Amino acid sequence: MCVTPIRSMIALAGLLMLTACGGVAARHEVRSALVANADWQSGVVQAGLFDIAASWSQVTTGETLFVYLEGDGLAYVTVYRPAQDPTPSDPVALRMAVQDIHSAGKAAQPVLYLARPCQYTLPEHGRNCSRKYWTTGRYAPEIVASLSMALDQFKQRFQARHIVLVGYSGGGALAVLLASERSDVTGIVTVVGNLDLAYWAQRDGLTPLSGSIDPADVAPKIANIAQLHLAGGRDDAVGPDVTQAYMAALPAGAKVEMLGFDQYDHHCCWARDWREISQRPEFSRIPYWSTP
Template structure:
């Protein structure tokens, strides 16, 4: 409750500074839920998970294993019109993590973010959640709560691998610090230092978000693999590998020929 109240106060300040109050649009004009992205004949169940006041769109593939792989997509479309307007639906057009979710052995979970894939409730879907607050304590709490609720229904699962693409990798790193079952994190093209990423592209700082690069301590029992694409212009390895090396024990992989989406390029983990 304290997190919700303090986040609401910060949002009101954001309204004053950025004018986002005029964009209380909610999650209405959705570009489609998780089900619309799945191919015919898929073996996934479409579910909704409660997460700290949100309903999170998700898909699951159940199995008998004790370890689950959880996939988190990137930021999608927080802004439109060349960054001049806040999008009323941040759901990503491309879903590379959904393809990986369908390819791994179950159990596996595809976990949506608050307000993505057409989920609400509308009253909670302030645009700050997918712009300046996209990696905030509020969002991390919602994601970890949704994951916790899923794990509570899977008594045989006691180990979690989080895999995130781009901003989803940022969330995976943050979530791993508060979910004790997480023992591995794999990120693809994650901007490890979000302040450096904002400066690199000339974006307004994500001043209501948590920055992984600012952490002074990391859970030592979590294995972290941070993967970058050699040709990625969004998260260039020449800039961000430096920050990845600051995470104790992190394995760093730069994939030749890979861009930000890793489309058509196999990695050592495929």
């Protein structure tokens, strides 16, 4: 059945509102609607310790693979109560990915979305899932290793040579960590990324993420990789100061830039405006990124 774009938008908006009071099934429906409306495909891949939920564009081959990494999702129900399932209520990185400017046109390249381990996979594909992997160990070495193995599989599938990583929120932290372990990442874009865990935890009086790797600790390893870090002036969850703390850990001459959006917060309005944002001239610093 054909659905007009307006009706699709209304239906998706309704699903997003339902997740506020709905359960895991409602959260899965949001992803399903986004993927169906974009005419993408989805699947689950075995990658190391975990099964990774993925979605990808129609383009089956391309020299550059653009990869979107999801945020932390529903890590906690309350401040002190971890969620039983970290599947996000609103998959911002997926909503950005389906708008990627590289997935259409004569020079179209493959675009891939990777959820975090244990998102969209419980209970059927929940190998090794435990709450530490969406709380203190959300950026653990085994998380990074699993996502890197998933990247290897899709890179081979699409016959790609280069990878550009785009990470939203905690996905930004993982973009940095993945790049520090790989030799094929040519560019990193983070959106309200949590890039300096020690600074962030100390600033907000939080328990340190003891099972995680701090992106700021590996910053010198990726100084030669082009990076663009987007920050929201009204973001009270992470904030531009966390980005600045990470950038301070980079050596002089690093290929890095921060792009601030004064009126944006941690959630609004990155996905809504992504197509326009991603065509700004600052993105030309990222190799293989198309800008007008």
